[in-house]
Amino acid sequence: MRTMKESLPEEPALPPAQGEEEHLSLALVNSAVALPGGHTIDLLGTPAQANRWLTARGLAPVDAGMRDMCAAQLRSLREQIRSLFASRAAKLPALPAAVAVVNDAMTRVPATPLLQWDDKTGPYRSTPHPTTAIVEHALAVLAADAADLLTGPDAERLTACGSAPCSRYLLRHGRRHWCSTRCGDRARAARAYARRTNAPQGTHGTEAATAQD
Template sequence: MMALEFVSTVRAARSGPVDVLADVEGMTRWGREHAAELGLGSGFTATEELRREVVELRQAVRSLFAKAVAPGPASAADAHRLPDFAESLDLVNAAARAVPLAPRLEWPAGESPAARNVPVSEADESSRMRAALASAAIALLAGPEREQLRTCPAPRCVLYFVKEHARQEWCSVGCGNRARAARHYRQHKAR
C-alpha cells in the first residue's frame, strides 16, 4: 500500500529513527523507486522544495494515522512532533484536490488489464506526487483497512502496519522476534 510505504520512510535503526527523505538524494531515490505509482518519469530528480513539501505531507499523514490508531499509541518516531490534526487534515485534502486523479485502463499485449490513477490535468511533479500520496492516504483512512491500522509495539520500531490476520501483533517477523527476545531478556534479568 502506497500510503504505508510513504509513512514508512521514517524507519528505526539501532542508532534511532532514520528518515529516508532526509535529503534530496534520498527523496530522488525513493521517488524513482515509486515512479509508476506516483505518476513520475523515470528520470525524476527531486529539488529541496519538493522534498520539504513531501516531508510536510508525510508528517500530516502520520498525524492522521496517529488519530486512526487512537486510543493506541502513535508511532514513536515522531509522536512528540506531529502537526495539529485539523491542519493535517486540511493539508492532505488540499494536496489531493490540487491534481484530481482519474482511473485509466491499461492493457498491455499478452497481459491482463489493470487500472492506474493518472492526473486529469497537467501539473508539476511536486503537485502530482503529493496528490497521489494524499489520495493513497485518503483511500486507506476512509476504507476498511483503517480499522486494522496499527502501530508496531516492538522495541525501537516506529512503523504503522495493517493487521492482516487476527494473531498479527507486529509489522514484521523481525519485529516479532525482537519483541519476544526483549521480553525473554526482561524475564530472565528479573530473576
C-alpha cells in the same frame, strides 16, 4: 539522534511492512525508520533520495530533477499522514491541521492548463513547472491513498509496530503487531528478558541450587 542517509543503502534492510504494497501512503509513512541505538533512516532525506523513492513507486521519472523544496514537501506530507495514522490506530481525534494538509494535497493539482497573464503579451494558458507538476501529482496520489485507507475497511487493521523503537505502521493480520520478522524477534526477546528480570528472588535461588546440583 544520528541520521544515516547517503552512506546507507537506498532501502533499509527490512521487507515492506504488511499493507505497503496495497497502500502507497503506508509506504510513505514508513520511509522514515527508527532503528535501535538511536539511529534513523530517512529515505526522503535528500532530493536524490526522494526522487528514487518516487521513481520506485511509479510516481516520478528518473530525471524528474527533485529539489530541496520537493523533498521537504514529501516529508511534510509524511508527517501529517503519520499523525492521522496514529490518531486512527489509537482511536483518538485527529489534528485538524493534518486533515487540512491532506485535503490541500488532494485538491492542489490542476486538471487543465491554468490561465496566466503577461503584462506585455496578454493572457495565455500554461501548465506549472514540470518538476512542480510531478511533485504535486505525487502528493495528490499519496494523500488520496491515505484518505482511502483511513475511510476504508483496512482502517481497522492499521496499527503501529509493537517492537520499540520501530516507528513503522502496518495492516495487521490476526494478532501480529510487528512490521517484520526482525521486529517480532526483538519484541519476543524483550518480553523474555523482562520475565527473567521480574522473576521472584526465590525462583532465582531455586534455579541456582538446581544448577549446582
